[in-house]
Amino acid sequence: MIKDLGCGVAGLALAAAYYFLADELPRSLLADPTGADGLPKVLAVMLGGLSLLVIIGALRRRASAYQAPEEGWLKHLRSAGMLGLGVAYLVLVGWLGYLPTIVLFILAVALYAGTRPGWRPVAISAVGGVLLWFTFTRLFNIPMPAGTLF
Amino acid sequence: MDEIAIAWKALTTTWAIPAAFGGVIWGIFGGALPGISPSIAMALLLPFTYGLDPVTSVVLLGSVYVGAEYGGSIPAILIRTPGTNASAATTIDGYEMNKRGQAGLALGISLSAGFVGGLFGLMMLVLMTEWLARVALLFTPPAYFALGVLGCSVVAGLSGGSVVKGWIAGVLGFMVATIGTDPVSGVPRFTFGSPDLLGGIRPILIMVGLFAVSEILIQVREPPWDKADARDTRLRFPDLKLWKRLALPQAIGGVVGTIEGLTPGGGGTIAAFLAYNESKRWSKYPEEFGHGSPEGVAAPESANNVVTATALIPLLSLGIPGSNSAAILLGGLLIHGLSPGPLLFERNPDVAYGLYAGLFVANIAMFLIGLVILTPCIWLVNRPKPYLLAFIFALVVSGVFSIDQSLVDVGLVLLAGVVGYFMRWAEIPFLPMVLGVVLGYMVESNFRRSLQLSNGELMVFLEDPVSLGLLLCAAALVTYSLMRERRNKKAETGVTP
Numbered sequence: 001m002i003k004d005l006g007c008g009v010a011g012l013a014l015a016a017a018y019y020f021l022a023d024e025l026p027r028s029l030l031a032d033p034t035g036a037d038g039l040p041k042v043l044a045v046m047l048g049g050l051s052l053l054v055i056i057g058a059l060r061r062r063a064s065a066y067q068a069p070e071e072g073w074l075k076h077l078r079s080a081g082m083l084g085l086g087v088a089y090l091v092l093v094g095w096l097g098y099l100p101t102i103v104l105f106i107l108a109v110a111l112y113a114g115t116r117p118g119w120r121p122v123a124i125s126a127v128g129g130v131l132l133w134f135t136f137t138r139l140f141n142i143p144m145p146a147g148t149l150f
Numbered sequence: 151m152d153e154i155a156i157a158w159k160a161l162t163t164t165w166a167i168p169a170a171f172g173g174v175i176w177g178i179f180g181g182a183l184p185g186i187s188p189s190i191a192m193a194l195l196l197p198f199t200y201g202l203d204p205v206t207s208v209v210l211l212g213s214v215y216v217g218a219e220y221g222g223s224i225p226a227i228l229i230r231t232p233g234t235n236a237s238a239a240t241t242i243d244g245y246e247m248n249k250r251g252q253a254g255l256a257l258g259i260s261l262s263a264g265f266v267g268g269l270f271g272l273m274m275l276v277l278m279t280e281w282l283a284r285v286a287l288l289f290t291p292p293a294y295f296a297l298g299v300l301g302c303s304v305v306a307g308l309s310g311g312s313v314v315k316g317w318i319a320g321v322l323g324f325m326v327a328t329i330g331t332d333p334v335s336g337v338p339r340f341t342f343g344s345p346d347l348l349g350g351i352r353p354i355l356i357m358v359g360l361f362a363v364s365e366i367l368i369q370v371r372e373p374p375w376d377k378a379d380a381r382d383t384r385l386r387f388p389d390l391k392l393w394k395r396l397a398l399p400q401a402i403g404g405v406v407g408t409i410e411g412l413t414p415g416g417g418g419t420i421a422a423f424l425a426y427n428e429s430k431r432w433s434k435y436p437e438e439f440g441h442g443s444p445e446g447v448a449a450p451e452s453a454n455n456v457v458t459a460t461a462l463i464p465l466l467s468l469g470i471p472g473s474n475s476a477a478i479l480l481g482g483l484l485i486h487g488l489s490p491g492p493l494l495f496e497r498n499p500d501v502a503y504g505l506y507a508g509l510f511v512a513n514i515a516m517f518l519i520g521l522v523i524l525t526p527c528i529w530l531v532n533r534p535k536p537y538l539l540a541f542i543f544a545l546v547v548s549g550v551f552s553i554d555q556s557l558v559d560v561g562l563v564l565l566a567g568v569v570g571y572f573m574r575w576a577e578i579p580f581l582p583m584v585l586g587v588v589l590g591y592m593v594e595s596n597f598r599r600s601l602q603l604s605n606g607e608l609m610v611f612l613e614d615p616v617s618l619g620l621l622l623c624a625a626a627l628v629t630y631s632l633m634r635e636r637r638n639k640k641a642e643t644g645v646t647p
Contacts (some may be wrong), residue, residue, distance in 0.1 A: 004576070006575075007315070007318070007576035010576075018325060021340060022339075025339055027337075028332075028335035030334070030336065031334065031335040031337070032334050032335070032598050032601065032602055033601065033606055034334075034597070034598050034601065035335070036332035036334070036337040036339055039324070039328060040325070040328050040339065040340075043324050043325055043328070046317075046321050047318065047321045047322070050314055050317050050318045051318065053314050054318070076575075078370060079367040079368065079371055079571060082366065082370045082543075083367060083564065083567070083568060085543075086363075086543070086547065086564045087564065089547055089560075090547075090557060090561055094557065098548075102544055105540075105543070105544055105547070106540045106541065106544050109536070109540035109543050109544070110536045110537050110539075110540040111536075112536075113370050113535065113536035113540065114374075114535070114536045115534060115536040115537065124537060125540070128544065129544075132544055132548055136548060140198075142201070142552045143555060145551065145557060
């Protein structure tokens, strides 16, 4: 039930925000009768209505049947940590440049995912990072992010 | 004959043949890794196709799909863990055969049934796609709008458990499609002043985020999968007597795979289980099913390999992706500015016929590579999961940047990954969202163009016979899906105490 309630409430909030933003869109002299805000407003109303249906369905099922146990929040925190590493890559790559960042990124993800610290993960990350750098920049001639430091 | 000449030229003047072999290898490895579905294996390669010519690009992606379906059966048979959803049915008898010391034979049946199924599916693809595409050539703007609506009506059938959640996903996809410059007035919408968003969000970013990043976020919290035993796994093909016995389940797999491939939302998983059930029903030895029946391996493997080709029929003829993997292939076409659908055969016959020829090569490649790849596959499945996750994540952030050399794209993919993670948690299906992202522009621009041409008369959509026919089909599809959901719910209520 928590899943459906969460889904419904998030959907309602998104629908409201999206409708507000659609209403703020500037009017153009070239606009047709539907306008740039026509479809977005219809979508916002649809999302709001569908979210309400999900909420009503969740409330109606409340206590009426067996509820599957919800996942522990620690699991979500673990996933959030992984996402944090992705964000850290985004921040660091503009500063350190591609090669050092991707090596650090592979190492950090491997350690976070459960590899024991030591020389082995460091060596594997270095080899893997250089391999990726070589594939993109030398093999495919794709310029990868340059850092301000390197 | 012209078509064969075009296909031959496309195959021999591009890197399509190496791409078919490379794609199959990548697909088998991807499919063999539990958690990496064919669509994820394809999505990981999608950014790399940007620098390739269109023929090589679509052949590469199509070949990954072909390879992944066989790859999925390897852990299904060896460690009772299906590498792909579609190979779940193979686990039932494949693993039982492994326990009896017949892993090599099970893998041989899987490879040969997949090869035959793949070729049969390809034949269906060639026979049916262009015929459907010719019908679609009669389309006008109202008909294109109606086609988009028909595509959206498929959402109800793609929703898994809940039609309402499927629609929510579809609406979310449409919302993403509205980001960027308005197709009629040129007003920037939902760009928050960022020039990076003026051109809209590429569907590829949404696909990679939804499929690949969300899977990484899920896998990091799951325990490692079992190790595969490399002993006694020498590939062995069935003898003539067994071949004769396997002919019927393979034929059943062919028919079921064709129907399910054509049905949007059907896909390899449903096809595999249906083929398994039907084979059991028609078998002379139904009692062996579940205890290591070779027919129980041949039927699902044949069916899910047929689907690799037939799932492309609605995509190539009408531009509607009916499965996750077809949606990724659509992303590959869009990257090169190609619109799948009726005009593909008119404007880019080399791509369409090149894909046919490439899939033919891919099936042969799957058979040849399948003979030798087992040992490296077992090695890969036995690698520590943390390193696999690290390299896949590194590949995602690097590959996405390489498309437009934009870190904003990398950020958007991570954001799409979070959305995908939430959707998995809330049990909202992905495919309707992808459909919304892909069809959103077509629906909106053709709706508004039609109204402009008819001076605002909504009747234009009913006066055009093609549009009317498609809208009626859409209404029928939605009604059928709602009735089916209602029936399923009633059945569930009847079972639940």
